[in-house]
Structures are given as structure tokens and as C-alpha cells.
Amino acid sequence: METNKKRSDCPLSNSLDIFGDKWSLLIIRDLMFFKKCTYKDFLSSAEGIATNILASRLKGLEENGIIEKSAHPDSKAKILYRLAPKGIDLLPIIMEIYIWSDKYFTMPADIKETIKEAKKDKEKFVRQVTKELTIKMMEKKTATDN
Amino acid sequence: METNKKRSDCPLSNSLDIFGDKWSLLIIRDLMFFKKCTYKDFLSSAEGIATNILASRLKGLEENGIIEKSAHPDSKAKILYRLAPKGIDLLPIIMEIYIWSDKYFTMPADIKETIKEAKKDKEKFVRQVTKELTIKMMEKKTATDN
DNA sequence: TATTTGCACTTGCAATTTGCAAGCAAATTT
DNA sequence: AAATTTGCTTGCAAATTGCAAGTGCAAATA
Numbered sequence: 530m531e532t533n534k535k536r537s538d539c540p541l542s543n544s545l546d547i548f549g550d551k552w553s554l555l556i557i558r559d560l561m562f563f564k565k566c567t568y569k570d571f572l573s574s575a576e577g578i579a580t581n582i583l584a585s586r587l588k589g590l591e592e593n594g595i596i597e598k599s600a601h602p603d604s605k606a607k608i609l610y611r612l613a614p615k616g617i618d619l620l621p622i623i624m625e626i627y628i629w630s631d632k633y634f635t636m637p638a639d640i641k642e643t644i645k646e647a648k649k650d651k652e653k654f655v656r657q658v659t660k661e662l663t664i665k666m667m668e669k670k671t672a673t674d675n
Numbered sequence: 676m677e678t679n680k681k682r683s684d685c686p687l688s689n690s691l692d693i694f695g696d697k698w699s700l701l702i703i704r705d706l707m708f709f710k711k712c713t714y715k716d717f718l719s720s721a722e723g724i725a726t727n728i729l730a731s732r733l734k735g736l737e738e739n740g741i742i743e744k745s746a747h748p749d750s751k752a753k754i755l756y757r758l759a760p761k762g763i764d765l766l767p768i769i770m771e772i773y774i775w776s777d778k779y780f781t782m783p784a785d786i787k788e789t790i791k792e793a794k795k796d797k798e799k800f801v802r803q804v805t806k807e808l809t810i811k812m813m814e815k816k817t818a819t820d821n
Numbered sequence: 822t823a824t825t826t827g828c829a830c831t832t833g834c835a836a837t838t839t840g841c842a843a844g845c846a847a848a849t850t851t
Numbered sequence: 852a853a854a855t856t857t858g859c860t861t862g863c864a865a866a867t868t869g870c871a872a873g874t875g876c877a878a879a880t881a
Binding site: 536537538539540541542543544545546549550551554555558574575576577594615618619621622623624625626627628629630631632633634636637640 | 682683684685686687688689690691692695696697700701704720721722723740761764765767768769770771772773774775776777778779780782783786
């Protein structure tokens with residue numbers, strides 16, 4: 530149960546109340562970069578989130594307008610999760626975390642390459658990825674319209 | 676006790692292992708923007724961090740090279756905390772969180788004004804604040820040299 | 822000199838949150 | 852019709868958090 534009590538008027542604090550934990554941004558990462566969009570997809574990520582924690586985080590993120598649920602076109606048993614615009618707008622934050630990581634950690638070569646791309650022109654990178662995510666969002670929205 | 680086991684090779688996950696909680700970035704915010712630099716300063720922030728959690732977070736941030744301790748020039752009983760370069764480099768992340776907040780939250784007018792400044796020229800903002808923090812860091816380092 | 826105050830924690834303990842295993846209903850596949 | 856998949860929920864032990872009350876040391880005050 531996510532309570533709604535604000536710790537302070539500080540927007541940083543308010544933001545951390547939404548995604549300031551060890552799991553939320555990883556779910557958002559999976560939606561952004563790895564085309565994961567079902568419960569099972571998130572469960573299968575390398576970090577190994579527990580199923581009850583995943584359910585709790587998905588609920589919180591939805592309540593806060595970061596993600597949205599919709600029917601999966603392939604099956605009624607499946608639920609399709611996608612980023613809402615408010616979630617897509619988290620991209621610059623996640624990008625900067627990756628860039629910071631790049632300075633202080635070692636990491637897989639493919640990720641390093643993507644970060645290099647992003648660093649070359651941050652705004653362009655954000656624009657491109659945002660566009661892709663927005664298109665995907667629209668497709669799924671219309672395809673499973675209710 | 677902060678353990679060192681990595682959940683995965685993902686740099687985002689590794690980063691969240693360091694500052695992915697409700698408190699760490701608030702301490703860093705206090706060091707960056709509000710000239711807070713003692714234990715008591717952090718305790719007095721609006722969010723009301725508990726004293727054992729503060730001690731635990733300071734320890735973790737120090738172990739991870741985000742902050743550094745030094746002797747306070749005014750009193751031997753006091754400890755002065757400051758951002759290490761690795762901590763100063765978190766500025767772009769925190770700035771982007773503020774910018775995201777600005778789009779989706781209401782907030783105090785003075786903070787809104789600072790964000791407006793930052794948005795006008797992000798790189799300039801980062802350069803300026805980084806410079807100030809680096810100068811402050813050097814001053815305190817030499818003043819209390821050991 | 823003795824006492825009080827301030828500072829940076831530590832300790833104890835109850836309450837909350839997390840992690841793991843198992844279970845479950847509805848939908849789908851075989 | 853039976854087995855499997857999917858998205859959860861439930862139970863419970865373990866870890867983390869939040870709060871109050873110390874603790875040890877140094878500086879200030881009496």
C-alpha cells in the first residue's frame with residue numbers, strides 16, 4: 530500500500546516518494562529499453578524481483594500515472610503495461626544515471642556504446658527515444674482501445 | 676550494513692544500489708544546494724530523517740566515495756561532511772529530477788525559479804554549480820588539512 | 822574543578838517492508 | 852479434458868526502518 534503523505538514540499542523528496550527505491554526505475558528501464566511489457570517479462574529480469582514486490586510496484590507506478598495497463602492483443606490472460614507520458618519523461622533522469630555510471634563503473638560493452646551515443650548529443654537521444662516510445666504507446670493504445 | 680553484492684551487471688541497478696532509496700539523494704541535495712554539512716544540519720531537514728538512518732546513510736555514501744568526512748574548523752566535536760567529486764557528479768541527475776518535478780508537481784516559487792534557470796541552459800547550470808562546489812570542497816580540504 | 826551542554830553517533834525494540842515459497846483463478850494450449 | 856501459462860495473492864521469516872533513549876567525547880559555563 531502506497532500512502533500519499535508528502536514528507537515535505539521539496540520536489541526531489543516528492544519524486545523519491547514515487548520512484549526512490551531499488552526497483553521502480555528498473556521496471557521503467559525494462560519498459561524503455563528492453564521492450565518488456567508483461568508481468569512475466571519484468572519477473573525475468575536479471576535482478577530477480579520478487580513477485581509480490583513487482584505487483585506492489587506496478588500498482589504504485591500506475592497510481593502515480595507513470596505507467597498504464599491495457600489488454601494484451603494476443604491473449605486475455607495477458608496484461609500489457611506501457612509507459613504513460615509522465616513515465617516517458619523520466620528518460621533524461623535515467624540517461625543521466627547511465628552517464629554517471631559510465632564515469633565510475635565498468636559495464637557491458639553494448640551499454641557503454643549506447644551511453645556514448647547519448648553523451649554525444651543528449652537532446653537528440655532523448656528526442657529519438659521519446660519518439661519511439663510515444664509511437665509504441667499510441668499503437669498499443671489504439672490497437673487495444675476500449 | 677551496506678553489502679556489496681551486485682544484483683546484476685546493469686549500471687542502473689548498480690547505481691540504485693548506492694543511492695536508490697528515499698534518503699540518500701536528500702542528503703546530497705542538502706550538501707549541494709543548502710550549504711548543510713554537519714550531522715545536525717541533515718537531521719534538521721524538513722523530511723525528518725531518523726538519526727540511525729542518517730548515520731547508516733552517511734556511512735554508505737562515504738564507503739561508496741560519494742561524500743567525505745573532515746574535521747570541522749570550529750570545533751573538534753564537529754565533523755564536516757562534503758561532496759566528493761563522485762558526489763558532485765550526481766548534479767545532472769538531481770537537476771533532471773527537479774526538471775521532471777517541475778512538469779508534474781506544484782512547488783515553492785523560489786525552487787521553480789532556480790529550475791527555470793537550469794532549464795534555460797542545463798550545461799551552464801551544471802558547470803556553475805559544479806565550480807562552486809569544487810571551490811568549496813578545496814577550501815575546506817586545505818583549511819582542515821591533515 | 823565540577824557541571825552542564827552540544828555533537829555525532831549507538832543501542833534497543835516495536836513496526837513496517839522485503840524476500841522467498843506456495844497457492845490460485847482465469848485463460849490458453851495440448 | 853488435462854496441463855500449462857499468466858498475473859497476481861497469501862503466509863511467514865528475515866531484514867530494514869522509525870522512534871526513544873542512551874553513550875562517549877569535547878567545549879563551555881559555574
